[in-house]
Amino acid sequence: AQSVAQPEDQVNVAEGNPLTVKCTYSVSGNPYLFWYVQYPNRGLQFLLKYITGDNLVKGSYGFEAEFNKSQTSFHLKKPSALVSDSALYFCAVRDGSSNTGKLIFGQGTTLQVKP
Amino acid sequence: KAGVTQTPRYLIKTRGQQVTLSCSPISGHRSVSWYQQTPGQGLQFLFEYFSETQRNKGNFPGRFSGRQFSNSRSEMNVSTLELGDSALYLCASSLAAATGLSSYEQYFGPGTRLTVT
Numbered sequence: 119a120q121s122v123a124q125p126e127d128q129v130n131v132a133e134g135n136p137l138t139v140k141c142t143y144s145v146s147g148n149p150y151l152f153w154y155v156q157y158p159n160r161g162l163q164f165l166l167k168y169i170t171g172d173n174l175v176k177g178s179y180g181f182e183a184e185f186n187k188s189q190t191s192f193h194l195k196k197p198s199a200l201v202s203d204s205a206l207y208f209c210a211v212r213d214g215s216s217n218t219g220k221l222i223f224g225q226g227t228t229l230q231v232k233p
Numbered sequence: 234k235a236g237v238t239q240t241p242r243y244l245i246k247t248r249g250q251q252v253t254l255s256c257s258p259i260s261g262h263r264s265v266s267w268y269q270q271t272p273g274q275g276l277q278f279l280f281e282y283f284s285e286t287q288r289n290k291g292n293f294p295g296r297f298s299g300r301q302f303s304n305s306r307s308e309m310n311v312s313t314l315e316l317g318d319s320a321l322y323l324c325a326s327s328l329a330a331a332t333g334l335s336s337y338e339q340y341f342g343p344g345t346r347l348t349v350t
Binding site for chain 1: 237239264266268275276277278281283288289291323325327329336337338339340341342343344
């Protein structure tokens, strides 16, 4: 069975400091990994994905994520946080070995960036 | 390109009623998926459609159904509404392929907020 864990309900960081939002996954086939962000009363906005290749993937708004196969992790990072980055972040996994678009989401992590 | 659109944005229904939600995908996208978002259960997959065929279904009761039209627009229906069906229903579209492995990301609409009283 596929699953995603985001161990932190909330991450607090000061503006200008680096941020990390953690994600670990479990999937039987090839993991396709995604990060989404949700602002209040909005849908989910795609940030970045890992399918294959370089373990460090870069996405929108200066975000990047590092895929670690041995630790089954896909942590989201940003070198310098902005107050406007404050939102709810979701990690998601898809079994790349199956012909389905079904995404399994983590429970979400609230990022709070303080000025 | 216009994004994924969902109508209506807000809906209030009474227990026992039924409801139909609509989703128009991004132009050219043939795959549409639906998700339910609640504070307690988080984001849960409902079903996925590709070229008018349901390709995958989540663990929801039969009261939840959907369909996709030839223009890729999709609707989902919930019959005999229960209080627990109150949620944000999100639709997502992608450039999924007909066969083989799909690495495409999904793009989400703003959602329909359903409140059941």
